[in-house]
Amino acid sequence: MNLSEDQILALAPDEPSKKSGKDLANPSKWVTKGMNDKALWGECQGSGSKPYQTQIDINNIAFKCSCPSRKFPCKHGLGLLLLHARQPALFGTGEPPSWVTEWLDKREQKQEKQTEKTDKPVDEAAQAKRQQARQTKVSDGIEELTAWLKDIIRNGIVGIPDKGTAFFENISRRMIDAQAPGLAGMVRLLSETDFYTEGWQSKFMEQVVKIYLVISGYRNATAVPEELQQDLRAFIGFTQSQEELKEQTGVLDTWLVLGKQSSETDGIVTERFWLFGTKTNRYAVVLQFIVRGQGLQFNFTAGMFVEAELVFFPSAAPLRALIKRQITTSAVNSIQKFNTWHSVLEEETRLNSLLPFRSERPYLVSNLTLARYNEQWWLRDNEGYMMAVKDHYPNIWDLLAVSGMQPHDMAVVSNGVQYEPLGIWLNEQYKMI
Amino acid sequence: MQAWDDIINIAMIGTDKKQPDTISVPASLAEITTRIITGSEKNREEQFLQLASLLYNYQRCGISPLKKETAGTAAPVEEKKYCSTHAALALRDVLQDDNHSLLQYWLERCDSRTQIAPARFVPALLINGERNKKLRLLISSCVGKRGEWLSGFNTAWDFSAKQTQEEIWQTGSLEERQEVLQQTLVTDPLKAREWIRQTWQQEDAATKLVLLSILAPFADESDIDFLEGLSKEKSKKLQLFALESLRTIPGSPIVLMYESFLRSAVTIQKETSMLGFSKKNTLQCKLPDAVSEDLYKTGIDKLSSDKTWTDDEYVVFQVMQYVPPSFWEKTFQLSAEALLELFEKTDTGKKLLPALTKAAANFRDRNWANVIAQRRSVFQKELLPLLPLAPRDSYINHFFAKNINDVMDYAKETDEPWSMEMTRLILREAAKKPYPYVGFFQKVIAQIPVAVSTELSSYPVSEDQYSRSLWSGMSEEISRTLAIKNQINNAFTI
Numbered sequence: 001m002n003l004s005e006d007q008i009l010a011l012a013p014d015e016p017s018k019k020s021g022k023d024l025a026n027p028s029k030w031v032t033k034g035m036n037d038k039a040l041w042g043e044c045q046g047s048g049s050k051p052y053q054t055q056i057d058i059n060n061i062a063f064k065c066s067c068p069s070r071k072f073p074c075k076h077g078l079g080l081l082l083l084h085a086r087q088p089a090l091f092g093t094g095e096p097p098s099w100v101t102e103w104l105d106k107r108e109q110k111q112e113k114q115t116e117k118t119d120k121p122v123d124e125a126a127q128a129k130r131q132q133a134r135q136t137k138v139s140d141g142i143e144e145l146t147a148w149l150k151d152i153i154r155n156g157i158v159g160i161p162d163k164g165t166a167f168f169e170n171i172s173r174r175m176i177d178a179q180a181p182g183l184a185g186m187v188r189l190l191s192e193t194d195f196y197t198e199g200w201q202s203k204f205m206e207q208v209v210k211i212y213l214v215i216s217g218y219r220n221a222t223a224v225p226e227e228l229q230q231d232l233r234a235f236i237g238f239t240q241s242q243e244e245l246k247e248q249t250g251v252l253d254t255w256l257v258l259g260k261q262s263s264e265t266d267g268i269v270t271e272r273f274w275l276f277g278t279k280t281n282r283y284a285v286v287l288q289f290i291v292r293g294q295g296l297q298f299n300f301t302a303g304m305f306v307e308a309e310l311v312f313f314p315s316a317a318p319l320r321a322l323i324k325r326q327i328t329t330s331a332v333n334s335i336q337k338f339n340t341w342h343s344v345l346e347e348e349t350r351l352n353s354l355l356p357f358r359s360e361r362p363y364l365v366s367n368l369t370l371a372r373y374n375e376q377w378w379l380r381d382n383e384g385y386m387m388a389v390k391d392h393y394p395n396i397w398d399l400l401a402v403s404g405m406q407p408h409d410m411a412v413v414s415n416g417v418q419y420e421p422l423g424i425w426l427n428e429q430y431k432m433i
Numbered sequence: 434m435q436a437w438d439d440i441i442n443i444a445m446i447g448t449d450k451k452q453p454d455t456i457s458v459p460a461s462l463a464e465i466t467t468r469i470i471t472g473s474e475k476n477r478e479e480q481f482l483q484l485a486s487l488l489y490n491y492q493r494c495g496i497s498p499l500k501k502e503t504a505g506t507a508a509p510v511e512e513k514k515y516c517s518t519h520a521a522l523a524l525r526d527v528l529q530d531d532n533h534s535l536l537q538y539w540l541e542r543c544d545s546r547t548q549i550a551p552a553r554f555v556p557a558l559l560i561n562g563e564r565n566k567k568l569r570l571l572i573s574s575c576v577g578k579r580g581e582w583l584s585g586f587n588t589a590w591d592f593s594a595k596q597t598q599e600e601i602w603q604t605g606s607l608e609e610r611q612e613v614l615q616q617t618l619v620t621d622p623l624k625a626r627e628w629i630r631q632t633w634q635q636e637d638a639a640t641k642l643v644l645l646s647i648l649a650p651f652a653d654e655s656d657i658d659f660l661e662g663l664s665k666e667k668s669k670k671l672q673l674f675a676l677e678s679l680r681t682i683p684g685s686p687i688v689l690m691y692e693s694f695l696r697s698a699v700t701i702q703k704e705t706s707m708l709g710f711s712k713k714n715t716l717q718c719k720l721p722d723a724v725s726e727d728l729y730k731t732g733i734d735k736l737s738s739d740k741t742w743t744d745d746e747y748v749v750f751q752v753m754q755y756v757p758p759s760f761w762e763k764t765f766q767l768s769a770e771a772l773l774e775l776f777e778k779t780d781t782g783k784k785l786l787p788a789l790t791k792a793a794a795n796f797r798d799r800n801w802a803n804v805i806a807q808r809r810s811v812f813q814k815e816l817l818p819l820l821p822l823a824p825r826d827s828y829i830n831h832f833f834a835k836n837i838n839d840v841m842d843y844a845k846e847t848d849e850p851w852s853m854e855m856t857r858l859i860l861r862e863a864a865k866k867p868y869p870y871v872g873f874f875q876k877v878i879a880q881i882p883v884a885v886s887t888e889l890s891s892y893p894v895s896e897d898q899y900s901r902s903l904w905s906g907m908s909e910e911i912s913r914t915l916a917i918k919n920q921i922n923n924a925f926t927i
Contacts, residue, residue, distance in 0.1 A: 156447030
């Protein structure tokens with residue numbers, strides 16, 4: 001485990017945890033500390049009489065601490081990891097105390113249980129009935145949504161900015177009732193169109209078209225390939241059993257963590273981890289949903305290499321995946337990237353032909369240089385061709401400062417038209433922007 | 434693409450008003466378009482949505498990158514060395530902490546070693562410079578060529594573009610000009626004075642007052658003519674400030690007039706004791722019969738409003754503050770110690786002592802400051818910067834309980850590191866009564882010695898629960914920030 005201080009701090013749930021974690025990266029705060037090839041542990045003297053027992057699974061980056069904090073990782077976990085990054089020599093190697101071995105054993109058992117979990121007997125008739133009921137609800141919802149879209153098209157979109165939020169909220173709620181939460185989300189995105197910017201009409205229509213493609217694709221699902229059917233179901237909002245997925249053979253690779261993007265809706269934080277398989281050259285996105293006070297299933301930081309088996313959700317252009325098992329973390333030097341924008345766009349076209357309504361996707365591209373043209377930021381490739389940086393990209397100054405308008409290899413996320421830089425290689429090391 | 438523009442145009446007014454078959458599609462899509470329009474689906478909206486979906490994907494699959502001449506050149510190579518990794522980590526913590534005092538502390542150390550911050554910190558430093566004009570010169574120096582180059586893309590960061598000090602003086606904001614004037618008064622006083630005189634006529638009254646307040650602590654004989662000339666300024670405030678500055682320059686006409694007045698107003702009389710065995714010196718204070726009206730025109734009041742003071746004592750008291758204490762040594766041929774003893778002997782002398790102390794502060798007379806501090810007869814916070822460390826600590830310690838606010842003012846204003854003793858006094862006070870100090874220590878953290886952090890938990894605290902928990906939080910915050918300061922110290926001493 002070779003996490004830099006910045007990478008460790010990126011694991012912190014908030015700014016106060018970073019501050020407190022740094023304070024605890026001090027040998028005087030730790031009564032005992034140690035490590036072996038599986039874990040890092042220590043006892044930190046807190047305000048109570050008994051020191052807090054902090055332990056970290058260093059292969060799978062998981063934390064446990066006896067402190068009462070509801071934050072994950074807590075300040076003690078961060079402090080211990082930081083202390084190890086700063087002064088590894090302080091950590092004696094040897095047999096871990098029983099509270100560490102017990103925890104590690106439990107984790108192993110839990111993982112085994114998960115893989116061995118046998119299917120409970122299923123009442124197939126009841127399940128079929130439930131599915132049929134849902135299909136009907138969804139189909140009814142789709143009919144309503146289609147009628148709503150057609151109304152918009154018939155009357156023209158010129159008056160849409162004056163409609164107000166209720167216009168979108170009503171149909172979005174109706175899609176929830178119809179058990180089509182994916183469509184509800186697509187309608188919500190439509191309502192989030194920035195009507196104050198020039199060209200909103202085109203962006204609005206692009207989203208209308210995406211919704212239309214999904215609902216008409218779903219209605220004609222029998223005529224499309226099996227993988228695309230799965231995409232259509234996922235966009236409508238049908239969930240896939242993760243247990244079932246985990247039973248499938250995954251893709252074992254050393255994955256480079258390209259970046260993490262977080263968003264919060266209704267108290268649930270969604271973390272999107274962008275990954276790149278260094279052996280298979282595959283891209284993946286792993287989602288983690290966090291409810292306040294709940295523990296994390298995993299924690300990655302940008303630039304980290306993770307040896308893991310990922311199972312991809314079935315799709316015509318698979319991207320979303322879940323972690324079946326995580327083995328260890330190790331660094332990899334050779335990483336394949338796209339050399340030109342033309343090659344990226346060819347890939348985009350190929351994927352588009354497979355999945356015409358897909359969402360964002362990452363790419364690793366060599367030698368990109370920031371450029372300014374027409375009051376906008378662009379990324380220029382080796383051949384002098386440019387693609388636009390995503391509008392309102394918040395980290396443009398950081399990227400400009402570290403790149404100095406010199407060519408660098410970068411990780412970018414594409415929405416099909418514009419590219420959002422995620423990270424950059426500086427002196428052979430990947431850094432998130 | 435024309436076809437997509439057509440889609441948008443129809444979408445804007447609606448298919449009720451315009452048919453989807455008016456879209457001019459590319460030749461390669463003609464066949465499929467015809468199939469959509471003439472197919473079984475007769476619903477216009479459905480036709481339109483199918484066409485829109487087709488064109489959306491056609492467009493998406495045909496996106497080409499742009500090849501154009503672009504503006505801007507790559508960042509130039511740095512001339513200065515980057516700071517160490519440890520210093521960079523310390524800077525990261527300082528920026529995360531958003532503490533201006535510590536940021537200044539870091540920048541000063543980086544600048545004094547002619548080093549620069551790594552490029553990844555440059556935007557954050559420039560943003561800090563945008564908000565805090567006082568730090569701009571230091572930031573400009575520490576962001577190096579990368580910062581200068583970056584500012585070319587953001588007008589709010591113009592301050593980091595390479596400018597000479599003279600250019601900053603000519604074109605900078607008031608805060609930048611203040612900063613550069615202050616620095617130049619130390620490094621090249623002649624040039625600084627020349628700058629002031631060159632631009633004086635173009636400055637407005639408020640700016641003149643600010644510039645004069647910067648010059649005042651450095652004012653010497655060479656400024657007398659300039660300051661006297663300011664009596665013709667329209668602004669009363671400016672006239673008074675110039676007068677006040679003149680009153681602190683030994684040898685200025687006004688100080689000479691005051692000295693001449695005091696020579697006749699304050700005398701020493703030798704008194705013989707009743708039996709005639711011994712003689713003692715006593716201080717006499719009596720105005721001469723004719724006092725020039727010019728004296729009173731300099732802002733000296735004639736009458737005392739306090740019954741315990743005679744008018745003579747009151748006039749002498751006011752004038753004494755603006756006469757160098759060394760004047761008394763020459764006039765009475767007595768040492769500072771002997772003079773203080775003389776003043777302490779009589780009621781009148783005791784009344785005049787604070788004026789003598791004020792004079793020592795006004796004329797920055799370190800010898801007199803030291804003697805006054807040793808005798809501990811009166812407290813004057815302005816003397817504190819004039820005292821060496823040990824006497825200062827002892828002086829503060831003696832008067833701290835009754836003069837907490839004055840000591841705190843000094844502690845807030847001084848740029849020097851606080852002594853351990855003064856720090857302990859202040860922090861012990863804060864531990865007992867933390868409320869007035871909320872937010873204070875973070876502003877002066879650069880002055881607080883790191884070593885004190887180990888003692889904080891041992892200071893006696895208030896019995897009041899609220900105060901106790903407030904101090905607990907405060908002391909943790911102080912310790913945490915001092916740890917970052919320690920990190921900076923270590924990083925720049927490696």
